[in-house]
Amino acid sequence: MLTVAVSAGGDSYLLLGIPLPRVQEYQRKQLLERVDREGATLGASIPDRIDVQGNAVELHEFVFEIKRRETIPVGERERVERAKKNLRRERLERRNRIEDGDISFEEGERLAESVIGIDRALEALESLGHSDVEAEAKRQETADRKRWMSFLRQALGRDDGPRIR
Numbered sequence: 001m002l003t004v005a006v007s008a009g010g011d012s013y014l015l016l017g018i019p020l021p022r023v024q025e026y027q028r029k030q031l032l033e034r035v036d037r038e039g040a041t042l043g044a045s046i047p048d049r050i051d052v053q054g055n056a057v058e059l060h061e062f063v064f065e066i067k068r069r070e071t072i073p074v075g076e077r078e079r080v081e082r083a084k085k086n087l088r089r090e091r092l093e094r095r096n097r098i099e100d101g102d103i104s105f106e107e108g109e110r111l112a113e114s115v116i117g118i119d120r121a122l123e124a125l126e127s128l129g130h131s132d133v134e135a136e137a138k139r140q141e142t143a144d145r146k147r148w149m150s151f152l153r154q155a156l157g158r159d160d161g162p163r164i165r
Contacts (some may be wrong), residue, residue: 020104031098031108035115046124047117052090057083059117063124072128084125091118 023031034040048060066072066080094111097103103111 020106023103023105023108027105028098028108031112032095035095035098035112035119040116041120041123044116044120046121047114050090050114050117052086059121063121066128067124080125080128084122087118087122087125091115091122094118 046060046063048058050057050059052059062083066076069076072080094115098108098111098115
């Protein structure tokens with residue numbers, strides 16, 4: 001349903017009830033293809049503000065506040081992980097609405113743009129990586145130990161080569 005405000009000679013009129021045509025199946029497929037395309041986020045920008053799970057989120061500000069830091073403090077990691085989880089859930093709901101919802105093409109376009117914006121924000125948050133120095137050191141130590149044990153098995157003749165399962 002489209003709501004149009006018309007202004008004429010200083011008077012304003014509100015026209016209601018102009019139905020928008022429903023999205024056609026081929027249009028729906030095009031929208032889904034667009035949001036599922038691998039390079040969909042290239043050149044896309046993170047939305048300034050978005051409603052996620054019924055709450056307004058200043059998404060652009062949040063992402064750049066987090067990315068501005070060199071490391072994510074321990075207390076912020078949980079907040080970032082919760083935000084990523086909520087963004088993934090919101091993305092799925094919006095994509096499902098495009099796929100199954102009774103929507104107009106214009107609404108489908110808006111949903112597709114928002115899904116791509118959410119994907120862009122998720123990519124930015126995922127690229128932060130882990131800043132837990134102790135955990136990274138432990139992973140490296142474990143990998144070093146495995147390499148050392150593999151070397152010793154080969155040097156002592158106890159390694160039969162790669163094992164086929």
